[in-house]
Amino acid sequence: MELPRFNGDDPYGWLAMAERYLDYYELPPNQWVLVASPGPALPPFDPKGFLHWQPEQILDRGMFKKKNTAVTKWLIKWVGLPTEDATWEEANDIIAHYPEFQRIGVFLQISHKPLKSRRRLAPTHHPQPSDKQTEREREREREREIAAAMEHSSNVSEEYPMKGGDGPNSYAKNSIEQKVVVDATKELLRKAIKEKLDLEPFNTFHIADLGCSVGPNTFFSVENILEAVIFEYQSRGPSSEIPEFQVFFNDHALNDFNTLFKSLPQNRNYYAVGVPGSFYGRLFPKASVNFFHSSFALHWLSRVPKDVMDKNSRAWNKGRIHYSNNQDEVFKAYQAQYAEDMECFLRARALETLHRGLIVLNLLGLPRPFVEIVGFDILGSCFLEMAGKGIITEETVDSFNIACYFVSPQELEVIVERNGCFSIERLETLPQHVLKHGAKVAASTLRAATEGLIKQHFGEEILDDLFSLYQQKVEEQISIYESKMPFVLFVVLKRKTN
Numbered sequence: 128m129e130l131p132r133f134n135g136d137d138p139y140g141w142l143a144m145a146e147r148y149l150d151y152y153e154l155p156p157n158q159w160v161l162v163a164s165p166g167p168a169l170p171p172f173d174p175k176g177f178l179h180w181q182p183e184q185i186l187d188r189g190m191f192k193k194k195n196t197a198v199t200k201w202l203i204k205w206v207g208l209p210t211e212d213a214t215w216e217e218a219n220d221i222i223a224h225y226p227e228f229q230r231i232g233v234f235l236q237i238s239h240k241p242l243k244s245r246r247r248l249a250p251t252h253h254p255q256p257s258d259k260q261t262e263r264e265r266e267r268e269r270e271r272e273i274a275a276a277m278e279h280s281s282n283v284s285e286e287y288p289m290k291g292g293d294g295p296n297s298y299a300k301n302s303i304e305q306k307v308v309v310d311a312t313k314e315l316l317r318k319a320i321k322e323k324l325d326l327e328p329f330n331t332f333h334i335a336d337l338g339c340s341v342g343p344n345t346f347f348s349v350e351n352i353l354e355a356v357i358f359e360y361q362s363r364g365p366s367s368e369i370p371e372f373q374v375f376f377n378d379h380a381l382n383d384f385n386t387l388f389k390s391l392p393q394n395r396n397y398y399a400v401g402v403p404g405s406f407y408g409r410l411f412p413k414a415s416v417n418f419f420h421s422s423f424a425l426h427w428l429s430r431v432p433k434d435v436m437d438k439n440s441r442a443w444n445k446g447r448i449h450y451s452n453n454q455d456e457v458f459k460a461y462q463a464q465y466a467e468d469m470e471c472f473l474r475a476r477a478l479e480t481l482h483r484g485l486i487v488l489n490l491l492g493l494p495r496p497f498v499e500i501v502g503f504d505i506l507g508s509c510f511l512e513m514a515g516k517g518i519i520t521e522e523t524v525d526s527f528n529i530a531c532y533f534v535s536p537q538e539l540e541v542i543v544e545r546n547g548c549f550s551i552e553r554l555e556t557l558p559q560h561v562l563k564h565g566a567k568v569a570a571s572t573l574r575a576a577t578e579g580l581i582k583q584h585f586g587e588e589i590l591d592d593l594f595s596l597y598q599q600k601v602e603e604q605i606s607i608y609e610s611k612m613p614f615v616l617f618v619v620l621k622r623k624t625n
């Protein structure tokens with residue numbers, strides 16, 4: 128179906144046709160003007176004739192010096208203006224002026240096309256009093272939503288602990304992929320500590336590893352952090368007193384903390400504490416932690432988005448177990464859940480992080496927000512095959528969803544800037560090859576991570592057959608599987624002083 132250009136006749140008829148067209152293709156609002164007027168479109172004017180600046184796309188990003196701090200700026204392409212008229216704007220300003228910029232899912236990819244010129248054009252957005260009022264109302268509404276979400280997260284966050292113990296299917300024995308990430312980011316972590324951590328003469332230096340699971344990877348992470356911090360203290364000379372260290376190991380209350388504590392390194396130079404609870408809520412007293420770390424954990428959402436489970440919703444995820452390769456509404460429900468969860472995470476950490484403290488994250492991500500995650504597609508096809516053979520029912524497949532979201536760097540940046548409490552000191556994508564270990568490891572890693580969840584929903588008896596089928600299917604398409612693996616994003620955030 129094509130939308131004809133407006134030729135001046137029958138404006139109401141054309142508008143009705145345009146609405147049907149945009150609705151049919153489910154185009155996001157930021158693309159409406161472009162689609163409805165191919166070729167150069169006039170910048171949008173509001174009913175009073177004011178030029179209404181509307182961001183369309185983030186073309187590029189950069190850190191810029193402002194007084195003594197670094198601020199993030201985005202190169203914004205404005206709706207109705209050519210790329211050449213894109214302007215560098217402070218990310219904070221864009222988020223403050225255009226709160227809907229995040230909500231409507233404008234997480235667009237950075238354009239790799241070279242720009243002809245980067246002409247500075249001072250945007251002259253003149254918010255009207257009514258704009259400001261609705262903006263404030265929206266902001267207040269958002270505040271209420273987030274406060275409720277944090278409360279909810281602390282109380283009823285769904286728990287998906289890894290397989291406990293140290294048996295053959297345990298997480299402790301099947302987490303080589305996660306170990307590789309800890310190793311691959313060791314040098315980046317050391318550099319971040321050297322360059323970004325303000326070392327003050329603390330009596331006790333507090334470190335928290337969020338989503339620590341049962342070990343042993345959490346111990347390697349902690350060891351790497353301690354090694355780098357102690358080195359920095361030592362390199363300041365003999366007069367610099369090395370503090371004592373306290374390490375908080377956090378995970379869901381159902382995590383196998385017994386296995387974790389039984390395997391604590393004997394010769395550790397820190398005091399260990401277990402902290403049960405969801406990292407999407409508050410875990411620590413105000414301003415009490417110097418250094419937060421989390422590896423391979425923040426792709427777990429606090430819950431399956433509720434619309435995905437609702438038969439009456441457009442986002443109902445029938446016959447599938449994830450948003451991968453899925454209809455737009457399902458993806459949007461996951462994306463919105465992730466944005467809400469991360470906002471809760473950042474708000475809680477903003478309160479708990481000490482003045483100019485650091486958060487270092489190894490996240491599973493994707494270069495663009497919406498792509499296929501072959502592993503989940505294969506797992507979904509295994510369930511359907513088992514349903515076809517009558518081993519499980521179709522209804523149990525319809526009501527099963529995996530609560531994982533793989534963020535893109537651009538999405539994450541919008542979320543952090545929007546939260547406003549942290550500066551992004553580093554945001555790097557690691558080469559994809561760090562996660563390639565073949566079909567057997569892929570199957571045992573996924574099993575250790577999801578066995579509890581699957582057992583609870585489908586029963587224990589299907590587990591062996593399910594994961595041998597999964598391994599076989601991964602083997603059959605190993606090159607596609609490996610080329611579509613998620614990436615690891617290495618992220619360093621620093622608590623702002625204000």
Ligand SMILES: C[S@@+](CC[C@H](N)C(=O)[O-])C[C@H]1O[C@@H](n2cnc3c(N)ncnc32)[C@H](O)[C@@H]1O
Pocket residue numbers: 284287288289302305306309337338339340341344345377378379382404405406407421422423424425427428429576
């Ligand atoms: C794949 S494991 C990673 C463990 C460890 N960091 C590593 O690198 O091996 C993810 C862990 O995050 C935990 N997790 C997921 N969501 C969580 C939440 N909201 N709060 C606390 N822990 C969570 C899971 O229980 C699980 O133990």
